[in-house]
Amino acid sequence: MQPFIVHTGRVAALHRANVDTDQIIPKQFLKRIERTGFGPSLFFDWRYRADGSPDPDFELNRPEAQGASILLAGENFGCGSSREHAPWALADYGFRAIIAPSFADIFHGNCCQNGLLPVTLPEKAVRELVRRYEAAADGYELTVDLMTTTVRDARGFEAAFEIAAYRRDMLLQGLDEIGRTLRYEPAIEAFERART
Amino acid sequence: MRTLFDKVWDAHVVHQDESGPALLYVDLHLVHEVTSPQAFQGLRLAGRRVRRPDLTLATVDHNVPTGDRRLPIADEVAALQLSTLVDNAREAGIELHDLDSPDQGIVHVIGPELGVTRPGSVIVCGDSHTSTHGAFGALAFGIGTSEVEHVLATQCVVQSRPRTMEVRFTGRPGRGVGAKDLILALIRRIGTAGGTGYVLEYTGEAIRALSMEGRMTICNMSIEAGARAGMIAPDETTFEFLASRPRSPRGEGWTRAVEEWRGLASDAGARYDRSIVIDADTLGPQVTWGTSPGMTAEITERVPDPADATSDAERQSYRRALEYMDLRPGTPLEGLPVDRVFLGSCTNGRVGDLREAADVVRGRRVASGVRAMVVPGSRRVKAAAEAEGLDRIFTEAGFEWRNPGCSMCLGMNEDILSPGERCASTSNRNFEGRQGRGGRTHLMSPAMAAAAAIEGCLVDVRTVARG
Ligand code: SF4
DSSP states (O other), X not given: OOOXXXXXXXXXXXXXXXXXXXXXXXXXXXXXXXXXXXXXXXXHHHHBOTTSSBOTTSGGGSGGGTTEEEEEEOTTBTBSOOOTHHHHHHHHHTOOEEEESOBOHHHHHHHHHTTOEEEEOOHHHHHHHHHHHHHOTTXXXXXXXXXXXXXXXXXXXXXXXXXXXXXXXXXXXTOOHHHHHHTTHHHHHHHHHHHO | OOOHHHHHHHTTEEEEOTTSOEEEEOSEEEEOTTTSHHHHHHHHHHTOOOSOGGGEEEEOOTTOOOSOTTSOOSOHHHHHHHHHHHHHHHHHTOEEEOTTOTTOBOHHHHHHHHTOOOTTOEEEESSGGGGGGGGGTOEEEEOOHHHHHHHHHHSEEEEOOOEEEEEEEESOOOTTOOHHHHHHXXXXXXXXXXXXXXXXXXXXXXXXXXXXXXXXXXXXXGGGGTOSEEEOOOOHHHHHHHHTOTTSOOHHHHHHHHHHHHTTSOOTTOOOSEEEEEEGGGOOOEEEOSSSTTXXXXXXXXXXXXXXXXXXXXHHHHHHHHHHHTOOTTOBSTTOBOSEEEEEHHHHOSHHHHHHXXXXXXXXXXXXXXXXXEEOSBHHHHHHHHXXXXXXXXXXXXXXXXXXXXXXXXXXXXXXXXXXXXXXXOSSOOOXXXXXXXXXXXXXXXXXXXXXXXXXXXXXXXXXXXX
16 A cells, blocks of 8 residues: 655645545446546546537546645545545556545545545634635645645645554554554464354 | 454464464455456466455456447457456356356355355455444455455455444434444544545444344445444344255354354453544434435535635635535535436345335326436346336336446446436445546435436435335
8 A cells, every 4th residue: 555644735725525436437447447537537427518528617627626636625525335445546647645624434444544644624724724725726735744634735725633553653654554454463363263 | 251343353364474474264255356467467476366256255246337238248348358257257267257157247246145255254245335244243355456366366355454443333323323324424524535544343222123134335435434344243133034945054153053053243341542422313314415325414514614614624624525526515415416317336236225216206107307226236136026027116116127236336337428428326326436537426214216217306205105
């Protein structure tokens, strides 16, 4: 997994509540057996019109959102199915971090497994970031720093976020969770022996 | 004094990090074709093996055609995904129920019916509706594909301890109100993120009175409230259900198991982090009007007005939902015409659900212009329903009687809504495009969906005489 330490990048905003994983990556794209190549299908039903052309009204299609690697989102982002295709698609599209007031449980874990940092900030702070993004006509940049667990911009915005220490370590080091668990192999064996 | 959740959790901790997550042992790992190929591939790349193929069970469900099974699968990408699971299962020595197996079906339907879903166990699957199995007093939750790989390699899952919430349904629901209505009412009440970070334990008279199938419907949709899992303490109803299952323990082993399972119930006075109470006897049949399972109302209510929303965010999502659903505020829900009816899914695709619907359908005809289909949850469900003659009740009424799979619950196969079509569905998600791009889904109970098929519109099942 690609480690996440600090990232500065352009911002896009999709400030809607309860964006579900069916929207992030619709089911017709779940048939692939690879982890890659989902980016073009991200938000498919919202991003493209029925004739296949990009819908200019969709938030990610706006000129100022082009090249974005940080997504501002609404509450309960990623609710619904457990499909890890959702973070794969977001990462494949180019996102490295998502900032939202809250995330659905399984989605949050899936993001961490893929080096896509879920940043939880209070609703008020997210709204302020969306305001700044919208005010900056030619694009808006943020820095997400996992070392100091802060989000900041060049114009004085700074907010701290919380993330479980375990998640933070894994992300900072780009650790493979399986490798980590296998260190407890003797404990797993002992557990299995005790049950039989 | 411990809760049901505490007891199951504590019995499965292999290792506990100081103030970090726990390593939990997994008793049963269910696998299906959509969320597993990348996990097997990951194992292969790392040179790892499946640790306990004997505790792993695979089936095909999400992506399978529900029409004529003798025909080759038309969709090549889907066919590759299915054959990949066949290859992976064979290589790892995992039991697989593919299209030819008499036990094939939706993963959350076959676990319980085979008797591999057991009280007190930890069950995971790369699928959010794994919460279904909590109906047996198991701790069962959905995981992502990276975690599927992790479980395959280690038979363990890394979890931070969730909080607990008691959801007590008091009283007895009235006629025409069942498990689906209870759970929809709960989600309306606490919202789709109301259960985030919690495991819900359902208690109370209305839960005790439910069949195992009803309990599974409730636990199934716990995830729709954002919860990690839902659980119900095992009791005589549970034991009776399990006694006749092919994989249940027998003889001495059964007696010992039941003894152990009896001890799982939450101790009197055990503490939950949060508790809520819902009076089941005040509820009517529920139906969703919007694009999230929390957007629920009683069938006798009207489409809400965004102007009455309690916050800006809510107003915005109401507006969006009404636009997508093509509904105007103040329109009575009863009488909304439907184009399609879907009976099935892991929420309501079991034989009891089909019986409930057949009771409404018997001797009647599907309204003209409505396309209605029944997709049994498994081959076993299908066979049992046919043995009772339920298939004839449906087909004589004009329903399609199809082969088991997830089907129009998520529309990965050809069973999808066309843009603009309105569907009465017994599934669990009414998200935009869930059943097909531009399709409009109303979630409800099997009896309500059956009534909608007959009347051609949403209707209060209590006012429809039984056949
Ligand atoms: S029936 Fe629907 S919810 Fe259930 S496992 Fe299949 S797709 Fe998921």
